Amino acid sequence: MVNLHTTIGSFGFDNVLMNASGVRCMTAADLDKLADTVAGTLITKSGTPEARTGNPSPRAAGLPFGSINSMGLPNLGIDYYIDYVEKFQEKHPDKPIFLSVAGLGPDDYHVIAKKIQASNFTGPTEFNLSCPNVPGKPQIAYDIPTTRRILDDMFSFFTKPAGIKLPPYFDLTQFDDMAAVLNDYPLTFINSMNSIGNGMAIDPETDTTLIKPKGGFGGIGGTYAKPIALANVRAFRLRLRPEIAIIGTGGVTSGRDVYDLILCGASMVQLGTVLGIEGLGVFQRLTEELSAEMAKKGYTSISDFQGKLKTLD
Numbered sequence: 313m314v315n316l317h318t319t320i321g322s323f324g325f326d327n328v329l330m331n332a333s334g335v336r337c338m339t340a341a342d343l344d345k346l347a348d349t350v351a352g353t354l355i356t357k358s359g360t361p362e363a364r365t366g367n368p369s370p371r372a373a374g375l376p377f378g379s380i381n382s383m384g385l386p387n388l389g390i391d392y393y394i395d396y397v398e399k400f401q402e403k404h405p406d407k408p409i410f411l412s413v414a415g416l417g418p419d420d421y422h423v424i425a426k427k428i429q430a431s432n433f434t435g436p437t438e439f440n441l442s443c444p445n446v447p448g449k450p451q452i453a454y455d456i457p458t459t460r461r462i463l464d465d466m467f468s469f470f471t472k473p474a475g476i477k478l479p480p481y482f483d484l485t486q487f488d489d490m491a492a493v494l495n496d497y498p499l500t501f502i503n504s505m506n507s508i509g510n511g512m513a514i515d516p517e518t519d520t521t522l523i524k525p526k527g528g529f530g531g532i533g534g535t536y537a538k539p540i541a542l543a544n545v546r547a548f549r550l551r552l553r554p555e556i557a558i559i560g561t562g563g564v565t566s567g568r569d570v571y572d573l574i575l576c577g578a579s580m581v582q583l584g585t586v587l588g589i590e591g592l593g594v595f596q597r598l599t600e601e602l603s604a605e606m607a608k609k610g611y612t613s614i615s616d617f618q619g620k621l622k623t624l625d
């Protein structure tokens with residue numbers, strides 16, 4: 313009998329699967345529907361200090377092997393999501409829910425963290441330091457001194473379970489440098505990774521970009537992202553303190569994709585593009601596919617293969 317139980321810090325979950333922030337999680341109604349699936353838990357849309365309408369449309373499109381988006385962080389504001397997670401934890405004390413938050417600049421993280429610290433929410437917060445889609449705002453986690461400044465400030469008063477959502481990195485020295493920063497703070501988890509910033513897709517009929525914001529540049533997710541997500545999860549698992557759990561995100565469309573992220577070291581796996589395209593039934597399908605993959609290998613629990621990737625050297 314296969315068991316998909318996993319842990320992040322002191323939190324336990326019956327299934328390794330959950331949604332990725334930004335996909336089918338904007339409103340309380342969306343979040344309630346996610347909570348009714350077989351997913352281990354759910355995460356909110358990234359909340360910013362004020363509600364935002366986001367970028368002009370068309371701002372997201374499906375591609376042959378994934379998606380491109382430049383949503384620009386449309387959301388109902390941090391107060392809305394704090395209210396939702398506070399009520400959720402009262403109703404479901406056995407199902408820890410994740411709160412995702414994002415700042416438009418470094419100072420926003422101070423404001424957001426103060427609000428969460430003052431709230432009744434005791435679950436994990438994912439601080440998104442990697443949104444590629446707000447015009448004129450860089451992805452913070454590509455800037456090491458600014459990342460340090462935010463974390464120094466935050467952990468001077470923030471005592472609740474916290475994680476960071478990272479962008480993809482590409483050079484091995486980038487993993488060394490960022491892991492050295494992350495290892496200095498009492499993080500419960502990281503989430504690797506956000507969409508691959510600033511790709512482009514073109515409509516061949518009209519020679520025009522598929523999305524409107526930022527002259528057509530947008531974040532890439534889905535199958536295109538899988539090898540990069542595997543490398544990012546693996547690279548951080550080899551470098552981070554073992555107490556810092558990793559949520560693997562990027563490129564999942566099958567149970568084998570989930571398995572591969574766990575093999576690279578993920579403790580939980582989030583679904584973005586595939587959840588947007590296929591809908592909520594994807595959690596059941598991938599639960600069955602992952603269970604079948606594990607059964608085929610004779611595994612009964614996640615710990616049987618988590619982080620046990622083999623290499624040829």
Ligand SMILES: Cc1cc2nc3c(=O)[nH]c(=O)nc-3n(C[C@H](O)[C@H](O)[C@H](O)COP(=O)(O)O)c2cc1C
Nearest residue numbers: 332333334358440505506507533534562563584585
């Ligand atoms: C339409 C859309 C909106 C997104 N919004 C957010 C967001 O608000 N916060 C965030 O951390 N990531 C956001 N993401 C990134 C996803 O959470 C995920 O990291 C990325 O899409 C890679 O996963 P995938 O390959 O499964 O799509 C968004 C992605 C998409 C497609």
